[in-house]
Amino acid sequence: MKAIHRARSRFALALLSSLVAGVCSAQPIIGLITKTETNPFFVKMKEGAEAEAKKLGATLLTASGKFDGDNASQVTAIENMVAAGAKTILITPSDAKAIVPAIKKAQAQGVMVIALDSPTDPENAADALFATNNYKAGELVGAYARAALQGKKPVVATLDLFPGHPVGAQRHNGFLKGFGLPSFDAKSNELARPDAVVCMADTHGDRAKGQTAMENCLQKNPSINVVYTINEPAAAGAYNALKAAGKEKDVLIVSVDGGCEGVANVGKGVIAATSQQYPLRMAAMGVAAGVEYAKTGRKVSGYTDTGVELIAAKPVPGVPSKDVDFGLANCWGKR
Template sequence: MKAITMVGALLGATMMTTAAMAEVKAAGECSIGVAMYTLGAPYFAAQEVAARAAAEAAGCSVRTADGQNDMVKQIGDIEDMVAAGVNVLIVNPRDALGLVPAVDAATAQGVHVVAMDSMLDPSANFITNVSASNGENGKLVGEWLAKKTAGEPLKIALLSGTQGNVVGQARRMGVLSGLMDAELTNYGHANIEIVGQGWGNWSTEGGLAAMEDLLTAHPDINVVLGENDSMVIGAREALKAANRLDGVLLVAAADGQKEAYEMIKSGEYGATGLNDPAALARLAVEIGVKALNGEEQNLTKFTFTEPAVVTQENVDQYYKPDSMF
């Protein structure tokens, strides 16, 4: 029921373009804490670096913490930051519900809390949750997939992150709804089969292992759809090892990992949804500093960056060779 409540809350979200982000300066003493639930993947490492840089550019002192994918540790990290006197807290939550008491306690102490990237349950007392528009990104990816495959029968291997993850659910359902609607609109029918779902734990290694299992059971796969680029990149390695790359279209609902962009440029990878970790971090810090300054922002519980599907036609707009992610 909580997942349904959260998805419903997304309907009233604020949308912001990357161009709308502007560097802000703290009007007074500013101490920012950045509580990451993990730094164990390039995406999150890039996000932490960008958040630190944005905080320092705003004239704030900054401390960061790695929750090491452990909710109890992340709760402790938040408590330590509040005790140390941070007045802005940026949190990428390990668990949507599990972090609610820690966030509420921080807000009760006068800390301005902004959630970032991973979803925090809207029952918590925080300013807003900054993220990519997972559903809208997914819809655009689905529409692109329908156009690319032109009504041919699709046998899709679905690679999901972790069971019960609200972000993963929004991503896959966004792609599938966009795909189905575009198929019906353009061709009057939809010949789509999800032949199997594998759980890749958001990682390249997990995507490889899940794809190996799916290939064994379903050798006729012609589309691999992943909830992030890392798992699809791993799936590609499994396909390559099995001499099954030919005739398989690779797509991801989100992320925009540099390696995926490079393969999109060369035509080895179909498309991905835009999810820039640095842009999310900068926007989260900006919102937190503005709140500290007392500036009116008129935000809803969820603030989304502008969605986009990245393909061979537009990848040069987004590809940064020197990016960490």
């Protein structure tokens, strides 16, 4: 009797496993790989992907690098997700070039790969890119800074990301273009440096490094009156350095991101203006495209602009902007 009972139990378990597998196989499996799991930008991106996956009946797998620039972990995540049956992988590439072979290997197995936020290098290595127009984001804050300077001679510092990164280059060069200074176009990964830019420094988007970079720039030229930063943590660090030097009221800081802390700093006057991007929207659009691919076999391709808005506490003539309340209603991260 015990043997019969065990046989029946094994049969029931096998049947249950078969039923579960059948249900799971009907659900599209989509992977999301972010640069890190702690950055509020990527936390919001994950929230957007989870909500859209639940809405559309998809299974979402998630992974991230251990730090910004951790290509090895992203390669492993792609391999694991392909093995788990993912037919679409959404990725924010930590290393735009180094990740390409892993992407190509996944594509050869029928997986659609969509880059979110940051392009691959070359951009067409991924099937599609859903991202902020980073050049436009730079142009918006550049145009704002020029108007807010009210005809004063610009003495500019740029606190950038690190050399060769597409997003860093696009924001930097877009800022210069919006300001009316000589610049490179949106396809360049090089950073333009016209005469008005008296200091350029890498911050890796980090607050502490932003502060150190600003301190060094002030030593080079204490007359700086405009500071562009790659993101809002770097802007907060720059402000700390300016305040310590008693110059916080004399220097205009503009940035890009649109996180809740950054928008709040616009309201406080720490940052004059920021270009807000929308990570939740990027991820939701990516999941929707993945579900469509699973159902119909149709792939998305090319670049899709996920939107950007200039957030400013004090509007300036000729430069459209949204107020801080709008920014806070659409921000991400801790308030």
